[in-house]
Amino acid sequence: MARSDTSKGCGEGAIAFAPHDHARCRRAAIEDARARCAAAGLRLTPVRERVLEILLESHAALGAYDVLRRLTDEGAVPQPPIAYRALDFLVAHGFAHRIEKLNAYVACTASAETHDPVFMICRDCKAVAELPSAPVARDLEREAERIGFDIGRTVVEAEGLCPGCRAESAS
Amino acid sequence: MARSDTSKGCGEGAIAFAPHDHARCRRAAIEDARARCAAAGLRLTPVRERVLEILLESHAALGAYDVLRRLTDEGAVPQPPIAYRALDFLVAHGFAHRIEKLNAYVACTASAETHDPVFMICRDCKAVAELPSAPVARDLEREAERIGFDIGRTVVEAEGLCPGCRAESAS
DNA sequence: GGGTCTCTGTTACAAGATAACTTTTCGATT
DNA sequence: AATCGAAAAGTTATCTTGTAACAGAGACCC
Ligand SMILES: [Zn+2]
Ligand SMILES: [Zn+2]
Ligand SMILES: [Zn+2]
Ligand SMILES: [Zn+2]
Numbered sequence: 001m002a003r004s005d006t007s008k009g010c011g012e013g014a015i016a017f018a019p020h021d022h023a024r025c026r027r028a029a030i031e032d033a034r035a036r037c038a039a040a041g042l043r044l045t046p047v048r049e050r051v052l053e054i055l056l057e058s059h060a061a062l063g064a065y066d067v068l069r070r071l072t073d074e075g076a077v078p079q080p081p082i083a084y085r086a087l088d089f090l091v092a093h094g095f096a097h098r099i100e101k102l103n104a105y106v107a108c109t110a111s112a113e114t115h116d117p118v119f120m121i122c123r124d125c126k127a128v129a130e131l132p133s134a135p136v137a138r139d140l141e142r143e144a145e146r147i148g149f150d151i152g153r154t155v156v157e158a159e160g161l162c163p164g165c166r167a168e169s170a171s
Numbered sequence: 172m173a174r175s176d177t178s179k180g181c182g183e184g185a186i187a188f189a190p191h192d193h194a195r196c197r198r199a200a201i202e203d204a205r206a207r208c209a210a211a212g213l214r215l216t217p218v219r220e221r222v223l224e225i226l227l228e229s230h231a232a233l234g235a236y237d238v239l240r241r242l243t244d245e246g247a248v249p250q251p252p253i254a255y256r257a258l259d260f261l262v263a264h265g266f267a268h269r270i271e272k273l274n275a276y277v278a279c280t281a282s283a284e285t286h287d288p289v290f291m292i293c294r295d296c297k298a299v300a301e302l303p304s305a306p307v308a309r310d311l312e313r314e315a316e317r318i319g320f321d322i323g324r325t326v327v328e329a330e331g332l333c334p335g336c337r338a339e340s341a342s
Numbered sequence: 343g344g345g346t347c348t349c350t351g352t353t354a355c356a357a358g359a360t361a362a363c364t365t366t367t368c369g370a371t372t
Numbered sequence: 373a374a375t376c377g378a379a380a381a382g383t384t385a386t387c388t389t390g391t392a393a394c395a396g397a398g399a400c401c402c
Contacts, residue, residue: 014318014319014320017318017319017320043368043379043380045367045380045381047380047381048380063357063358064357064358064359065357065358076382078381078382079382079383079384080358080359080360081359081360081361081381081382081383082381082382084358084359084360085380085381089380100271100272100326100328101271101326103357103358103359103389118311118314120314120315120318120320120322122320123323129318129320131314131318135310135313135314136307136310136311136314136327139306139307139310140289140307140327140329142306143289143291143302143306143307144291144329144331147185147188147291147300147302147334148185148188148333148334148337149185149188149291149293149300149329149331149332149333149334150331150332150337151291151329151330151331152294152329152330152331152332153329153330153331154327154328154329154330155271155272155326155327155328155329155330156307156311156325156326156327156328157271157325157326157327158311158315158320158322158323158324158325158326159322159323159324159325159326160315160320160321160322160323160324161320161321161323162319162320163318163319163320166319166321214348214349214399216349216350218349218350219349234388234389235389235390236388236389236390247351249350249351250351250352250353251389251390251391252350252351252352252390252391252392253350253351253352255389255390255391256349256350260349274358274388274389274390343402344401344402345400345401345402346399346400346401346402347398347399347400347401348397348398348399348400349396349397349398349399350395350396350397350398351394351395351396351397352393352394352395352396353392353393353394353395354391354392354393355390355391355392355393356389356390356391356392357388357389357390357391358387358388358389358390359386359387359388359389360385360386360387360388361384361385361386361387362383362384362385362386363382363383363384363385364381364382364383364384365380365381365382365383366379366380366381366382367378367379367380367381368377368378368379368380369376369377369378369379370375370376370377370378371374371375371376371377372373372374372375372376
Protein backbone atom coordinates (compact mmCIF):
# COMPACT_ATOMS: atom_id res chain seq x y z
CA MET A 1 0.00 0.00 0.00
CA ALA A 2 2.15 2.82 1.40
CA ARG A 3 0.91 5.50 -0.91
CA SER A 4 3.20 8.46 -1.13
CA ASP A 5 2.46 11.44 1.02
CA THR A 6 1.08 14.11 -1.29
CA SER A 7 -1.34 16.14 0.80
CA LYS A 8 0.68 19.10 1.97
CA GLY A 9 2.95 16.86 3.92
CA CYS A 10 0.09 15.26 5.85
CA GLY A 11 -1.29 11.73 5.69
CA GLU A 12 -2.90 9.88 2.84
CA GLY A 13 -6.56 10.73 3.26
CA ALA A 14 -8.31 11.25 6.53
CA ILE A 15 -5.53 13.23 8.09
CA ALA A 16 -8.07 15.09 10.19
CA PHE A 17 -8.96 11.91 12.07
CA ALA A 18 -5.46 10.59 12.56
CA PRO A 19 -2.97 11.71 15.16
CA HIS A 20 -0.30 13.66 13.34
CA ASP A 21 2.23 16.43 13.60
CA HIS A 22 -0.29 19.18 13.26
CA ALA A 23 2.19 22.02 13.64
CA ARG A 24 3.87 20.74 10.53
CA CYS A 25 0.46 20.31 8.93
CA ARG A 26 -0.29 23.99 9.51
CA ARG A 27 3.04 25.28 8.35
CA ALA A 28 2.81 23.23 5.19
CA ALA A 29 -0.66 24.52 4.43
CA ILE A 30 0.31 28.15 4.92
CA GLU A 31 3.41 27.77 2.84
CA ASP A 32 1.46 26.04 0.12
CA ALA A 33 -1.05 28.88 0.12
CA ARG A 34 1.71 31.47 -0.09
CA ALA A 35 3.35 29.64 -2.93
CA ARG A 36 0.16 29.12 -4.89
CA CYS A 37 -0.88 32.73 -4.45
CA ALA A 38 2.48 33.97 -5.61
CA ALA A 39 2.34 31.68 -8.61
CA ALA A 40 -1.20 32.70 -9.54
CA GLY A 41 -0.83 36.41 -8.85
CA LEU A 42 -3.32 36.28 -5.97
CA ARG A 43 -2.94 38.51 -2.96
CA LEU A 44 -2.73 36.59 0.28
CA THR A 45 -3.22 39.71 2.38
CA PRO A 46 -2.72 39.81 6.15
CA VAL A 47 -6.43 39.34 6.95
CA ARG A 48 -6.71 36.46 4.55
CA GLU A 49 -3.61 34.76 5.83
CA ARG A 50 -4.66 35.34 9.41
CA VAL A 51 -8.08 33.79 8.73
CA LEU A 52 -6.43 30.81 7.11
CA GLU A 53 -4.22 30.42 10.15
CA ILE A 54 -7.27 30.52 12.38
CA LEU A 55 -8.96 27.80 10.36
CA LEU A 56 -5.76 25.78 10.48
CA GLU A 57 -5.63 25.76 14.25
CA SER A 58 -7.59 22.55 14.17
CA HIS A 59 -9.35 20.28 11.72
CA ALA A 60 -12.73 21.30 13.08
CA ALA A 61 -15.04 23.55 11.11
CA LEU A 62 -15.46 27.13 12.31
CA GLY A 63 -18.44 29.38 11.71
CA ALA A 64 -17.81 32.79 10.17
CA TYR A 65 -18.62 34.38 13.52
CA ASP A 66 -16.19 32.07 15.33
CA VAL A 67 -13.49 33.33 13.00
CA LEU A 68 -14.66 36.87 13.56
CA ARG A 69 -14.50 36.44 17.33
CA ARG A 70 -10.95 35.17 17.07
CA LEU A 71 -10.04 38.23 15.02
CA THR A 72 -11.74 40.48 17.53
CA ASP A 73 -9.70 39.01 20.36
CA GLU A 74 -6.64 40.39 18.66
CA GLY A 75 -7.29 44.09 19.01
CA ALA A 76 -9.47 45.67 16.35
CA VAL A 77 -13.23 45.11 16.27
CA PRO A 78 -13.86 43.74 12.81
CA GLN A 79 -17.33 43.51 11.35
CA PRO A 80 -18.88 40.47 9.65
CA PRO A 81 -17.91 41.44 6.09
CA ILE A 82 -14.26 41.25 7.06
CA ALA A 83 -14.55 37.60 7.93
CA TYR A 84 -16.89 36.74 5.07
CA ARG A 85 -14.71 38.38 2.47
CA ALA A 86 -11.61 36.58 3.64
CA LEU A 87 -13.47 33.29 3.79
CA ASP A 88 -14.93 33.86 0.34
CA PHE A 89 -11.46 34.42 -1.03
CA LEU A 90 -10.08 31.28 0.61
CA VAL A 91 -13.01 29.18 -0.60
CA ALA A 92 -12.94 30.63 -4.10
CA HIS A 93 -9.32 29.63 -4.53
CA GLY A 94 -9.51 26.27 -2.83
CA PHE A 95 -7.59 27.11 0.37
CA ALA A 96 -10.68 26.42 2.46
CA HIS A 97 -14.05 24.78 2.04
CA ARG A 98 -17.52 25.60 3.18
CA ILE A 99 -19.37 22.81 4.97
CA GLU A 100 -23.02 23.35 4.05
CA LYS A 101 -24.35 21.05 6.71
CA LEU A 102 -22.70 23.16 9.40
CA ASN A 103 -22.72 26.63 7.85
CA ALA A 104 -19.03 26.58 8.64
CA TYR A 105 -15.58 26.54 7.11
CA VAL A 106 -12.51 24.28 7.19
CA ALA A 107 -9.02 24.69 5.86
CA CYS A 108 -8.30 22.55 2.84
CA THR A 109 -6.07 19.54 3.43
CA ALA A 110 -5.63 18.46 -0.16
CA SER A 111 -3.33 20.79 -2.02
CA ALA A 112 -4.97 21.47 -5.35
CA GLU A 113 -6.85 24.00 -7.36
CA THR A 114 -10.56 24.40 -6.76
CA HIS A 115 -12.17 21.04 -6.24
CA ASP A 116 -15.38 19.49 -4.88
CA PRO A 117 -14.24 17.02 -2.26
CA VAL A 118 -16.17 14.64 -0.05
CA PHE A 119 -16.32 15.53 3.63
CA MET A 120 -16.77 13.29 6.65
CA ILE A 121 -17.88 15.24 9.69
CA CYS A 122 -17.53 13.83 13.20
CA ARG A 123 -20.57 14.78 15.24
CA ASP A 124 -18.59 14.32 18.43
CA CYS A 125 -15.22 16.02 18.06
CA LYS A 126 -16.38 18.13 15.08
CA ALA A 127 -13.33 17.24 13.02
CA VAL A 128 -13.85 17.27 9.28
CA ALA A 129 -11.93 14.98 6.97
CA GLU A 130 -11.57 15.80 3.32
CA LEU A 131 -11.44 12.89 0.91
CA PRO A 132 -10.98 12.68 -2.84
CA SER A 133 -14.32 12.60 -4.58
CA ALA A 134 -13.46 10.67 -7.69
CA PRO A 135 -15.73 7.63 -7.26
CA VAL A 136 -18.69 9.57 -5.96
CA ALA A 137 -18.27 12.22 -8.63
CA ARG A 138 -18.30 9.50 -11.27
CA ASP A 139 -21.57 8.08 -9.95
CA LEU A 140 -23.15 11.50 -9.82
CA GLU A 141 -22.02 12.24 -13.34
CA ARG A 142 -23.51 8.99 -14.57
CA GLU A 143 -26.84 9.70 -12.88
CA ALA A 144 -26.84 13.24 -14.19
CA GLU A 145 -26.23 12.07 -17.72
CA ARG A 146 -29.06 9.59 -17.47
CA ILE A 147 -31.53 12.39 -16.73
CA GLY A 148 -29.91 15.06 -18.87
CA PHE A 149 -28.70 17.21 -15.99
CA ASP A 150 -25.56 19.31 -16.30
CA ILE A 151 -23.69 19.33 -13.01
CA GLY A 152 -21.90 22.49 -11.90
CA ARG A 153 -20.85 22.04 -8.32
CA THR A 154 -21.51 19.26 -5.86
CA VAL A 155 -21.96 19.05 -2.11
CA VAL A 156 -21.12 15.68 -0.58
CA GLU A 157 -21.01 15.50 3.19
CA ALA A 158 -21.40 12.59 5.57
CA GLU A 159 -22.01 13.12 9.26
CA GLY A 160 -21.12 10.42 11.75
CA LEU A 161 -18.42 9.24 14.13
CA CYS A 162 -14.70 9.36 13.48
CA PRO A 163 -12.46 6.42 14.41
CA GLY A 164 -11.24 8.11 17.58
CA CYS A 165 -14.66 8.98 18.89
CA ARG A 166 -15.99 5.53 18.02
CA ALA A 167 -13.31 3.98 20.16
CA GLU A 168 -14.19 6.27 23.05
CA SER A 169 -17.93 5.76 22.86
CA ALA A 170 -17.47 1.99 22.62
CA SER A 171 -15.71 1.91 25.98
CA MET B 172 -36.49 -0.41 -20.17
CA ALA B 173 -39.96 0.77 -19.17
CA ARG B 174 -39.45 0.45 -15.47
CA SER B 175 -42.66 0.25 -13.53
CA ASP B 176 -43.97 3.44 -12.04
CA THR B 177 -43.40 3.25 -8.31
CA SER B 178 -42.84 6.82 -7.14
CA LYS B 179 -46.20 7.96 -5.89
CA GLY B 180 -47.68 7.65 -9.32
CA CYS B 181 -45.05 9.91 -10.85
CA GLY B 182 -42.20 9.14 -13.24
CA GLU B 183 -39.19 6.92 -12.82
CA GLY B 184 -36.58 9.27 -11.45
CA ALA B 185 -36.22 12.93 -12.23
CA ILE B 186 -39.91 13.63 -12.19
CA ALA B 187 -39.18 17.19 -11.11
CA PHE B 188 -37.47 17.93 -14.42
CA ALA B 189 -39.98 16.21 -16.68
CA PRO B 190 -43.31 17.58 -17.79
CA HIS B 191 -45.97 15.61 -15.96
CA ASP B 192 -49.46 15.68 -14.54
CA HIS B 193 -48.48 17.60 -11.44
CA ALA B 194 -51.97 17.82 -10.04
CA ARG B 195 -51.98 14.05 -9.89
CA CYS B 196 -48.44 14.18 -8.47
CA ARG B 197 -49.65 16.36 -5.61
CA ARG B 198 -52.76 14.36 -4.86
CA ALA B 199 -50.76 11.16 -4.80
CA ALA B 200 -48.18 12.62 -2.43
CA ILE B 201 -50.80 13.91 -0.02
CA GLU B 202 -52.68 10.65 -0.06
CA ASP B 203 -49.50 8.71 0.47
CA ALA B 204 -48.67 10.91 3.45
CA ARG B 205 -52.13 10.43 4.92
CA ALA B 206 -51.91 6.69 4.48
CA ARG B 207 -48.41 6.37 5.93
CA CYS B 208 -49.28 8.55 8.90
CA ALA B 209 -52.40 6.52 9.60
CA ALA B 210 -50.40 3.32 9.35
CA ALA B 211 -47.60 4.55 11.59
CA GLY B 212 -49.76 6.32 14.16
CA LEU B 213 -48.39 9.75 13.22
CA ARG B 214 -50.55 12.84 13.40
CA LEU B 215 -50.78 14.65 10.09
CA THR B 216 -52.36 17.72 11.65
CA PRO B 217 -53.89 20.58 9.63
CA VAL B 218 -50.77 22.76 9.81
CA ARG B 219 -48.54 19.88 8.80
CA GLU B 220 -50.75 18.86 5.92
CA ARG B 221 -51.08 22.47 4.80
CA VAL B 222 -47.32 22.92 4.80
CA LEU B 223 -46.90 19.74 2.80
CA GLU B 224 -49.44 21.04 0.31
CA ILE B 225 -47.52 24.30 0.02
CA LEU B 226 -44.28 22.44 -0.66
CA LEU B 227 -46.12 20.32 -3.21
CA GLU B 228 -47.24 23.29 -5.23
CA SER B 229 -44.08 22.94 -7.28
CA HIS B 230 -40.89 20.95 -7.35
CA ALA B 231 -38.86 23.98 -6.36
CA ALA B 232 -37.41 24.28 -2.87
CA LEU B 233 -39.01 26.76 -0.49
CA GLY B 234 -37.34 28.48 2.45
CA ALA B 235 -39.00 28.20 5.83
CA TYR B 236 -39.94 31.86 5.62
CA ASP B 237 -41.45 31.37 2.16
CA VAL B 238 -43.66 28.69 3.65
CA LEU B 239 -44.46 30.99 6.54
CA ARG B 240 -45.42 33.78 4.18
CA ARG B 241 -47.79 31.48 2.34
CA LEU B 242 -49.39 30.52 5.64
CA THR B 243 -49.67 34.16 6.62
CA ASP B 244 -51.47 34.99 3.39
CA GLU B 245 -54.21 32.70 4.54
CA GLY B 246 -55.48 34.65 7.52
CA ALA B 247 -53.65 34.05 10.77
CA VAL B 248 -50.21 35.53 11.42
CA PRO B 249 -48.10 32.55 12.33
CA GLN B 250 -44.65 32.85 13.79
CA PRO B 251 -41.48 31.09 12.60
CA PRO B 252 -41.72 28.13 14.99
CA ILE B 253 -45.01 27.14 13.37
CA ALA B 254 -43.36 26.65 10.02
CA TYR B 255 -40.19 25.12 11.41
CA ARG B 256 -42.06 22.61 13.53
CA ALA B 257 -44.19 21.46 10.64
CA LEU B 258 -41.15 21.23 8.38
CA ASP B 259 -39.24 19.31 11.04
CA PHE B 260 -42.05 16.82 11.28
CA LEU B 261 -42.24 16.37 7.53
CA VAL B 262 -38.48 15.96 7.23
CA ALA B 263 -38.21 13.63 10.22
CA HIS B 264 -40.70 11.25 8.66
CA GLY B 265 -39.50 11.48 5.11
CA PHE B 266 -42.38 13.50 3.63
CA ALA B 267 -40.03 16.35 2.79
CA HIS B 268 -36.30 16.95 2.60
CA ARG B 269 -34.05 19.77 3.60
CA ILE B 270 -31.70 21.05 0.90
CA GLU B 271 -28.63 22.19 2.78
CA LYS B 272 -27.17 24.10 -0.11
CA LEU B 273 -30.28 26.30 -0.24
CA ASN B 274 -31.41 26.32 3.38
CA ALA B 275 -34.73 25.23 1.94
CA TYR B 276 -37.21 22.40 1.77
CA VAL B 277 -38.81 20.23 -0.90
CA ALA B 278 -41.58 17.68 -0.80
CA CYS B 279 -40.39 14.12 -1.17
CA THR B 280 -41.06 12.46 -4.51
CA ALA B 281 -39.97 8.96 -3.59
CA SER B 282 -42.48 7.24 -1.37
CA ALA B 283 -40.46 5.56 1.35
CA GLU B 284 -39.49 5.73 4.97
CA THR B 285 -36.69 8.08 5.95
CA HIS B 286 -33.94 7.99 3.39
CA ASP B 287 -30.89 10.01 2.29
CA PRO B 288 -31.43 10.69 -1.38
CA VAL B 289 -29.32 12.48 -3.95
CA PHE B 290 -30.60 15.86 -5.10
CA MET B 291 -30.03 17.67 -8.37
CA ILE B 292 -30.81 21.34 -8.07
CA CYS B 293 -31.41 23.50 -11.16
CA ARG B 294 -29.83 26.90 -10.63
CA ASP B 295 -32.17 28.40 -13.22
CA CYS B 296 -35.71 27.17 -12.55
CA LYS B 297 -34.88 26.10 -8.98
CA ALA B 298 -36.50 22.69 -9.44
CA VAL B 299 -35.04 19.92 -7.31
CA ALA B 300 -35.00 16.32 -8.49
CA GLU B 301 -34.67 13.51 -6.00
CA LEU B 302 -32.78 10.43 -7.12
CA PRO B 303 -32.06 7.11 -5.46
CA SER B 304 -28.72 7.20 -3.70
CA ALA B 305 -27.71 3.55 -3.86
CA PRO B 306 -24.50 3.85 -5.92
CA VAL B 307 -23.25 7.00 -4.23
CA ALA B 308 -24.11 5.63 -0.82
CA ARG B 309 -22.10 2.51 -1.59
CA ASP B 310 -19.05 4.58 -2.54
CA LEU B 311 -19.33 6.67 0.56
CA GLU B 312 -19.68 3.59 2.70
CA ARG B 313 -16.59 2.06 1.15
CA GLU B 314 -14.54 5.22 1.74
CA ALA B 315 -15.84 5.47 5.28
CA GLU B 316 -14.87 1.90 6.03
CA ARG B 317 -11.42 2.50 4.70
CA ILE B 318 -10.80 5.27 7.21
CA GLY B 319 -12.85 3.80 10.06
CA PHE B 320 -15.63 6.36 9.93
CA ASP B 321 -19.17 5.43 10.93
CA ILE B 322 -21.65 7.25 8.70
CA GLY B 323 -24.90 8.47 10.17
CA ARG B 324 -26.57 10.72 7.64
CA THR B 325 -25.37 11.98 4.30
CA VAL B 326 -25.91 15.14 2.27
CA VAL B 327 -25.49 14.73 -1.48
CA GLU B 328 -26.52 17.65 -3.62
CA ALA B 329 -25.50 18.67 -7.12
CA GLU B 330 -26.23 22.13 -8.47
CA GLY B 331 -26.44 22.73 -12.19
CA LEU B 332 -28.82 22.96 -15.12
CA CYS B 333 -31.85 20.76 -15.67
CA PRO B 334 -32.63 19.38 -19.14
CA GLY B 335 -35.32 21.98 -19.77
CA CYS B 336 -33.18 24.96 -18.82
CA ARG B 337 -30.23 23.57 -20.79
CA ALA B 338 -32.38 23.51 -23.90
CA GLU B 339 -33.46 27.09 -23.33
CA SER B 340 -30.01 28.47 -22.64
CA ALA B 341 -28.63 26.65 -25.69
CA SER B 342 -31.01 28.51 -27.97
C1' DG C 343 -63.46 13.46 34.10
C1' DG C 344 -58.62 13.62 35.44
C1' DG C 345 -53.92 13.19 34.04
C1' DT C 346 -50.52 13.21 30.67
C1' DC C 347 -48.46 14.12 26.50
C1' DT C 348 -48.21 16.21 22.06
C1' DC C 349 -49.13 20.04 19.37
C1' DT C 350 -49.90 24.98 18.83
C1' DG C 351 -49.51 30.03 19.88
C1' DT C 352 -46.43 33.72 21.18
C1' DT C 353 -42.49 36.38 22.64
C1' DA C 354 -38.10 37.29 22.24
C1' DC C 355 -33.72 36.60 20.56
C1' DA C 356 -29.48 34.21 18.50
C1' DA C 357 -26.90 33.14 14.48
C1' DG C 358 -25.72 33.60 9.73
C1' DA C 359 -25.17 36.61 5.75
C1' DT C 360 -25.11 40.70 2.67
C1' DA C 361 -25.98 45.50 0.57
C1' DA C 362 -24.06 49.76 0.04
C1' DC C 363 -20.93 53.21 0.76
C1' DT C 364 -16.35 55.20 2.34
C1' DT C 365 -11.54 55.01 3.04
C1' DT C 366 -7.25 52.87 2.46
C1' DT C 367 -3.77 50.30 0.15
C1' DC C 368 -1.39 48.57 -3.81
C1' DG C 369 0.49 48.40 -8.13
C1' DA C 370 1.02 50.18 -12.55
C1' DT C 371 1.98 54.35 -15.52
C1' DT C 372 3.73 58.38 -16.65
C1' DA D 373 8.20 60.58 -7.32
C1' DA D 374 3.35 62.06 -8.42
C1' DT D 375 -0.88 60.27 -10.34
C1' DC D 376 -4.43 57.21 -11.22
C1' DG D 377 -7.40 53.15 -11.16
C1' DA D 378 -8.51 48.81 -9.12
C1' DA D 379 -8.76 45.91 -5.31
C1' DA D 380 -9.16 45.32 -0.59
C1' DA D 381 -10.50 46.80 4.03
C1' DG D 382 -13.42 49.46 7.14
C1' DT D 383 -18.17 50.78 8.49
C1' DT D 384 -23.10 51.01 9.00
C1' DA D 385 -27.15 49.09 8.74
C1' DT D 386 -30.19 45.57 7.58
C1' DC D 387 -31.86 41.08 6.13
C1' DT D 388 -32.48 36.10 6.40
C1' DT D 389 -32.55 31.92 8.88
C1' DG D 390 -33.22 29.40 13.01
C1' DT D 391 -34.28 28.57 18.35
C1' DA D 392 -35.16 28.84 23.33
C1' DA D 393 -38.61 29.07 26.44
C1' DC D 394 -43.02 29.10 28.25
C1' DA D 395 -48.18 29.30 28.22
C1' DG D 396 -52.50 27.45 26.45
C1' DA D 397 -55.32 24.05 23.78
C1' DG D 398 -56.35 19.66 22.23
C1' DA D 399 -55.97 14.64 21.78
C1' DC D 400 -55.69 10.28 24.02
C1' DC D 401 -55.54 6.93 27.74
C1' DC D 402 -57.23 5.15 31.48
ZN1 LIG E 1 -3.31 18.65 10.83
ZN1 LIG F 1 -14.53 12.56 16.37
ZN1 LIG G 1 -45.02 16.84 -9.83
ZN1 LIG H 1 -34.26 24.21 -14.68
